Amino acid sequence: MTTANPNALSSAPPEVVSAGPVAWMRKNLFSDWFNSLLTVIIAAVLGFGGYRLLTWALSEAQWAVIPNNMGLFMSGTYPSELYWRVWVLLGIMCTLAGLSWGIIARNLSRLFSPAVLTGVAVVCVFFIAFPPTRPSSAILLPMVAIVTIMAWVGRELGRRFKGLGRGISLLWFISYLAALWLVGGGLGFEPVSTNDWGGLVLTLLAAVSGIALCFPLGLLMALGRRSALPLVRWLATAYIEIVRGVPLVAFLFMGQVMIPLFLPEGARPDRVLRAIIALALFSAAYLAENVRAGLQAVPRGQREAAASMGLNTPLTLTLIVLPQALKIAIPAIVGQFISLFQDTTLLAIVGLAELLGIGRSVLANPTYLGRYAEVYLFLGVIYWIFCYAMSLGSRKLEEKLNTDR
Amino acid sequence: MTQFQTDVAPVDQAGGEPVIIAKDVEKWYDNGFHVLKGVSLTVYRGEVVVVMGPSGSGKSTFIRTFNALEPYQKGSIEVDGIKLSHDLKNIEAIRREVGMVFQQFNLFPHLTVLQNVTLAPIWVRRWPKAKAQEVAMQLLERVGILEQAHKFPGQLSGGQQQRVAIARSLAMQPKAMLFDEPTSALDPEMVREVLDVMRTLASEGMTMVCVTHEVGFAREVADRVVLMDGGVLVEENTPDAFFNNPQEDRTKKFLSQIL
Numbered sequence: 001m002t003t004a005n006p007n008a009l010s011s012a013p014p015e016v017v018s019a020g021p022v023a024w025m026r027k028n029l030f031s032d033w034f035n036s037l038l039t040v041i042i043a044a045v046l047g048f049g050g051y052r053l054l055t056w057a058l059s060e061a062q063w064a065v066i067p068n069n070m071g072l073f074m075s076g077t078y079p080s081e082l083y084w085r086v087w088v089l090l091g092i093m094c095t096l097a098g099l100s101w102g103i104i105a106r107n108l109s110r111l112f113s114p115a116v117l118t119g120v121a122v123v124c125v126f127f128i129a130f131p132p133t134r135p136s137s138a139i140l141l142p143m144v145a146i147v148t149i150m151a152w153v154g155r156e157l158g159r160r161f162k163g164l165g166r167g168i169s170l171l172w173f174i175s176y177l178a179a180l181w182l183v184g185g186g187l188g189f190e191p192v193s194t195n196d197w198g199g200l201v202l203t204l205l206a207a208v209s210g211i212a213l214c215f216p217l218g219l220l221m222a223l224g225r226r227s228a229l230p231l232v233r234w235l236a237t238a239y240i241e242i243v244r245g246v247p248l249v250a251f252l253f254m255g256q257v258m259i260p261l262f263l264p265e266g267a268r269p270d271r272v273l274r275a276i277i278a279l280a281l282f283s284a285a286y287l288a289e290n291v292r293a294g295l296q297a298v299p300r301g302q303r304e305a306a307a308s309m310g311l312n313t314p315l316t317l318t319l320i321v322l323p324q325a326l327k328i329a330i331p332a333i334v335g336q337f338i339s340l341f342q343d344t345t346l347l348a349i350v351g352l353a354e355l356l357g358i359g360r361s362v363l364a365n366p367t368y369l370g371r372y373a374e375v376y377l378f379l380g381v382i383y384w385i386f387c388y389a390m391s392l393g394s395r396k397l398e399e400k401l402n403t404d405r
Numbered sequence: 406m407t408q409f410q411t412d413v414a415p416v417d418q419a420g421g422e423p424v425i426i427a428k429d430v431e432k433w434y435d436n437g438f439h440v441l442k443g444v445s446l447t448v449y450r451g452e453v454v455v456v457m458g459p460s461g462s463g464k465s466t467f468i469r470t471f472n473a474l475e476p477y478q479k480g481s482i483e484v485d486g487i488k489l490s491h492d493l494k495n496i497e498a499i500r501r502e503v504g505m506v507f508q509q510f511n512l513f514p515h516l517t518v519l520q521n522v523t524l525a526p527i528w529v530r531r532w533p534k535a536k537a538q539e540v541a542m543q544l545l546e547r548v549g550i551l552e553q554a555h556k557f558p559g560q561l562s563g564g565q566q567q568r569v570a571i572a573r574s575l576a577m578q579p580k581a582m583l584f585d586e587p588t589s590a591l592d593p594e595m596v597r598e599v600l601d602v603m604r605t606l607a608s609e610g611m612t613m614v615c616v617t618h619e620v621g622f623a624r625e626v627a628d629r630v631v632l633m634d635g636g637v638l639v640e641e642n643t644p645d646a647f648f649n650n651p652q653e654d655r656t657k658k659f660l661s662q663i664l
Contacts (some may be wrong), residue, residue, distance in 0.1 A: 304474055305511035305570075309525035309577055310501035312493075319524065323515050403514055403557035 056373075065371040066378050069362045073378075076198015076353045078183075082190065085182045086201060087139055091146060092175050096168070098147040102154020103164050111155050112148070120148060176208060194272040198353035200382065206276050206354060207341045207386075213280035214340065215333075218287025223317075225292055236288070243285035248343055251282045256350050275347050283340045290336055294329030295321065327401050334394035338387045345383075355379060421450030424485055424581050424612045425471055431479035432466065440466050441477065442636040448581065451610040455623040455644075458633035459659065464616045467633065468583050471614070472496075472503045485580045501529060504574030508586040510566040512558035512573070518545065519554040522573045530577065537576070544572040548602050564595030568602055581612040588619060620664065624648055632656050 029039040066073075075086050105111055112120075127140045158164050183201060185191035197205070224236030243251070255278030256271065298321050306316040326333070348357030359375050362368055368375075425448040432441040440463045448454050458464045469475040470482060473489060473496045482489040484499045513521050522541035526532045532540075545551045548568040550561075558566055567587055574582060584603065588596045600622050607613055607626045617623065623630050623644055630647040632639045632655070640653045648664075651657050 299509075299511075301507060301509050301511035302513065305505075305507060305513070308472055308474060308500055308503075308505040309574070310497050310529040311525060312497060315528055319528065320513055324513075327515065401515070404559040 061374050062371060063374055065362065065368045065374050069358075069368075072199060072358050072362060073355065074199050075201045076358055077196050078198060078201065079192065079196060082192060085185075085189070089179050089182045089201075090143060092178060094143045094146040095150050096171055096175055098150025099154035099157075100168050100172075101147075102151040102156075103158035103168055105151075106155045106158030111151060120144060176212070179205065194270045197272060199358045200355050202272070202347075202352065203341075203344050203355040204386075206272070206279065206344045206347060209276045210279040210283060210340050210344070211337050213276070214283040214287055214336075217280065217284035218336075219291055219322075221284055221288035222291035222295060225288065226295060240285045240288050243282060244289075246282075248279075248282050249346055249349060252278050252346055252350050254278070271350070272352060275350060275352060279340060279343060279347075283336060283343070286339075287333060287336050290329050290332035291325065293332065294325035294327075297328045298324045327398075330394055330398055330401075334390055338390050341387060341390070342383065355382065421452065421612075423447050423483075424450050424452075425614065426483040427467075427471065427480070428482075429480040430467065430470055430477050430482060432463075432470065432475065432477040440636050441470070443480065444633070444636070444638050445480075446631065446638065446641075448612060448614055450580075450612055452628045453607045453611075453613045453615065453626050455627040455630045456614065456616045456633060457618065457623065457630060457659070458639075459662075462633045463636040464633045465585050468585060468614050468616055471583060472500050472505060474505075501577060502580045504577060504579035504582045506567070506570050506574055506582065506584045506587045508589050510558070510563070510570045510590070512566055512570055514558050517555050517557055518550060518561070518569050521558065521569060522576045525573070526576050541572070541576055544575050545569070547605075548572045549598070562595060563591045564598045567591065567595075567599045571599075571602055571606070575606075581614070582606070584613065584615040584617065586616050586618070588617065618663065620648070632659060634659070 030036040071080065071083075075083070078086065102111065123144055124141060127144070154164075181187060181189065183192065183197060183205065184194070221236050221240055224232045225240065227233045227236070252275060255274045259274050259277075302320055302324065303316055306320045311319070344354055345356040347354045348360060351357075353361065356379060359379050363372060363375055425446070427444065427446045429443045429445055430441050431439075431443050433439050444463070444467055446454070446467075456464045456468065466475050470477045471484060471489075485502045487495055487499050487502075489495060489499060512518075513524070516524065519538065519541055522544060523534070523537040526537040526540065527534060530537075542551065542554065545554050548571060550565055550569055550572065553561055553565060553569075558569065561569065571582075571587075587603070588599050591599065596619070600619060603613070603615070603622070604626055615622075615627075625644075627644045629641060630644050631641045632647070632653070634655055640647065640651060640656045642652065646652075647656065648660065651660060
């Protein structure tokens with residue numbers, strides 16, 4: 001078969017490739033008649049599907065719906081005269097992303113490997129060939145430049161000064177506060193009502209806020225569930241089991257409808273905040289169970305060794321047990337974060353214009369009637385990029401924290 | 406021999422005051438099993454006491470009551486003049502003064518060897534980091550792990566890990582050391598390196614209580630050998646008398662099984 005699965009080929013370890021692709025294919029794809037049959041069937045299905053997708057994307061699809069509404073997808077009904085604030089925010093993100101990349105990769109001999117250069121070039125070509133909207137393509141290219149330059153700066157700084165990792169974490173935290181200030185206004189900036197927040201900006205703010213809130217909450221619930229004090233243990237267990245028994249949609253509606261009932265008129269938190277709180281409270285229950293699994297996986301001997309040296313319970317917990325428990329729970333915790341990110345799509349149901357909600361309002365526009373496939377495919381790719389980035393980050397973190405080798 | 410303890414002068418082994426006094430200690434497990442049926446033992450300063458006995462005899466449980474890793478229901482325990490009670494302050498005070506080495510090493514896998522050794526001095530003794538590291542490096546050199554100071558426990562052999570665990574306990578400059586089957590989880594060829602460290606420690610006058618099956622070590626190093634069986638202290642004797650002329654039938658039976 002000449003059209004044999006290209007993915008399978010490229011993922012082969014190098015020493016096998018050196019033995020020749022034909023030998024590799026014979027060993028892995030055509031080892032006996034049954035495997036050969038499977039290979040042929042799967043290749044045919046994949047080939048046909050890929051061919052159909054490609055012909056649709058190149059000839060039938062009408063992609064104009066994407067660039068024409070790029071502003072909406074990215075920031076919803078945010079006032080266009082204040083777009084510069086979103087751009088400044090993107091600039092800050094690009095600066096920090098570049099710096100972090102450079103600092104993390106400071107010990108690599110080549111920062112800009114051929115693969116990385118190719119990636120940068122592809123992004124640049126994409127921005128030039130398919131300008132999302134005219135004025136923004138002139139800003140997007142400099143953003144790519146910022147990332148690459150800052151990566152170099154980060155590497156040079158990282159090589160000269162030790163312990164910059166902690167500093168960059170702090171900067172990310174500050175940038176989150178800066179993002180809320182830039183997007184929401186106040187403190188000298190013209191305020192923008194959360195009703196006008198939307199699109200990817202809202203999705204990201206909701207996801208990051210939800211994660212930032214649900215992590216400490218989940219941690220406390222997990223510790224509470226293992227507490228020696230019965231009352232704390234019962235309360236934590238009750239919370240976790242009740243929340244896990246309620247669907248998120250119901251939870252979000254309760255947040256929208258019920259929280260205002262308990263608060264006096266005028267003291268109502270706004271809709272976005274209510275939705276984020278509901279999302280965080282919901283995820284915290286699941287996160288608590290993930291952390292609890294990690295806590296239970298730390299052998300009893302670890303606590304005993306710490307105790308036998310006179311460490312008190314809080315010190316044992318923070319210095320010995322939690323670092324190991326969280327490390328064990330990283331895959332599950334990141335999985336929960338990814339879920340939370342995807343669950344932000346449910347904000348559309350309670351009437352918030354996050355990325356999916358914007359997608360639906362774009363599709364409601366008669367000009368773009370029936371452009372479902374184009375819009376949902378585009379949204380899917382955006383969600384995939386962020387989720388895959390989180391998953392990649394979690395794997396890197398696991399490698400970095402692996403102390404067995 | 407090199408000195409393990411930096412500020413404690415070696416003590417005359419013959420005439421020491423008691424460091425650990427356990428009187429009529431009784432313990433029941435949660436399921437009702439009567440694991441300790443009134444065990445008494447006094448350990449004097451500079452003494453090495455080896456506790457032997459078949460598995461399930463309660464010997465590990467007994468020495469783990471000394472630093473309150475196991476609670477007990479009746480009797481009394483006093484360590485270095487501090488009465489062991491339910492007061493957390495007392496318990497932590499005793500734990501600061503008594504080191505413990507475990508069968509499974511229990512090193513902290515997420516910390517380097519050096520961090521393992523300096524952790525308690527820094528956080529419990531409140532030593533400055535530099536002092537803690539200096540003491541740690543001396544101890545690591547003496548147990549022969551200096552080159553591995555910046556590795557993680559998972560990168561060391563079992564014998565090396567147990568020597569680090571001993572150094573970690575010594576870093577707190579304890580008044581006494583408890584060894585809970587320190588060589589039982591080791592491959593045979595690594596038992597010696599750990600016993601050698603323990604021998605050196607004993608020769609410097611460290612007060613030690615060792616639960617172990619190492620007869621050679623007991624014969625050579627112990628001041629007293631104790632046999633426990635069924636939650637009772639059966640015989641307490643000098644090593645010479647214990648191995649060559651035991652008084653109790655159960656000791657004879659036990660020795661016939663292990664020798």
